[in-house]
Amino acid sequence: EVQLLESGGGLVQPGGSLRLSCAASGFTFSSSAMSWVRQAPGKGLEWVSAISGSGGSTSYADSVKGRFTISRDNSKNTLYLQMNSLRAEDTAVYYCAKGGSSPGPYYFDYWGQGTLVTVSS
Amino acid sequence: EIVLTQSPGTLSLSPGERATLSCRASQSVSSSYLAWYQQKPGQAPRLLIYGASSRATGIPDRFSGSGSGTDFTLTISRLEPEDFAVYYCQQYGRSPLFTFGPGTKVDIK
Numbered sequence: 623e624v625q626l627l628e629s630g631g632g633l634v635q636p637g638g639s640l641r642l643s644c645a646a647s648g649f650t651f652s653s654s655a656m657s658w659v660r661q662a663p664g665k666g667l668e669w670v671s672a673i674s675g676s677g678g679s680t681s682y683a684d685s686v687k688g689r690f691t692i693s694r695d696n697s698k699n700t701l702y703l704q705m706n707s708l709r710a711e712d713t714a715v716y717y718c719a720k721g722g723s724s725p726g727p728y729y730f731d732y733w734g735q736g737t738l739v740t741v742s743s
Numbered sequence: 744e745i746v747l748t749q750s751p752g753t754l755s756l757s758p759g760e761r762a763t764l765s766c767r768a769s770q771s772v773s774s775s776y777l778a779w780y781q782q783k784p785g786q787a788p789r790l791l792i793y794g795a796s797s798r799a800t801g802i803p804d805r806f807s808g809s810g811s812g813t814d815f816t817l818t819i820s821r822l823e824p825e826d827f828a829v830y831y832c833q834q835y836g837r838s839p840l841f842t843f844g845p846g847t848k849v850d851i852k
Contacts, residue, residue: 657841659788659841666831666843666844666845666846667780667782667788667831667833667843667846668843669839669840669841669842669843672840672841681839681840683839684839717787717788722778722790722793725775725794726775727835728775728776728778728793728794728835729778729790729793729833729835730778730780730788730790730833731790731793731799731800732790733787733788733789734787735786735787736787
């Protein structure tokens with residue numbers, strides 16, 4: 623059974639930093655592209671960042687480029703999101719999502735339950 | 744950047760009725776790159792359809808996807824009580840890599 627468990631969310635002041643983690647199990651983690659997707663309170667879904675299975679390729683939404691860094695540790699089956707220079711508009715539930723396999727990682731076939739990040743003074 | 748527009752914003756129907764949800768892209772999207780998700784309050788999204796028309800594992804056959812180019816449709820043939828939720832379409836592109844539509848809420852009439 624595929625499981626994705628996020629952690630690391632919480633309350634942080636504007637300008638602060640936070641690191642999210644996503645522990646994965648039930649599939650070959652190193653073979654799967656992974657993403658972070660966020661959802662502001664009462665709003666829709668916004669893709670944040672993606673990383674290839676090897677970790678060699680990353681991509682970011684313009685809204686977080688230069689502030690957020692996605693990474694992974696395949697030996698620990700864990701995905702990370704380092705978030706710096708946080709702003710009020712980064713307040714959201716952050717989901718870890720597994721990229722699909724067939725025909726390619728063009729969708730998200732499994733999602734974690736999310737972790738809430740609140741940026742406020 | 745490809746923008747996805749979903750209509751209607753809200754669809755009010757009764758159990759047993761047919762639901763037809765639309766997703767329109769600002770530019771042509773490969774069918775391989777179009778997916779649909781269901782989200783219930785307080786829950787994570789769940790994949791329903793990928794590749795425009797392929798049902799994800801465990802998804803009932805009352806859910807079907809169709810379309811090509813710029814116009815895609817999610818159809819729920821007969822609404823069950825558990826189907827009342829928000830539905831999002833999503834496309835895979837170049838920059839940004841993924842975009843979502845604003846969602847269609849299906850609520851009970």
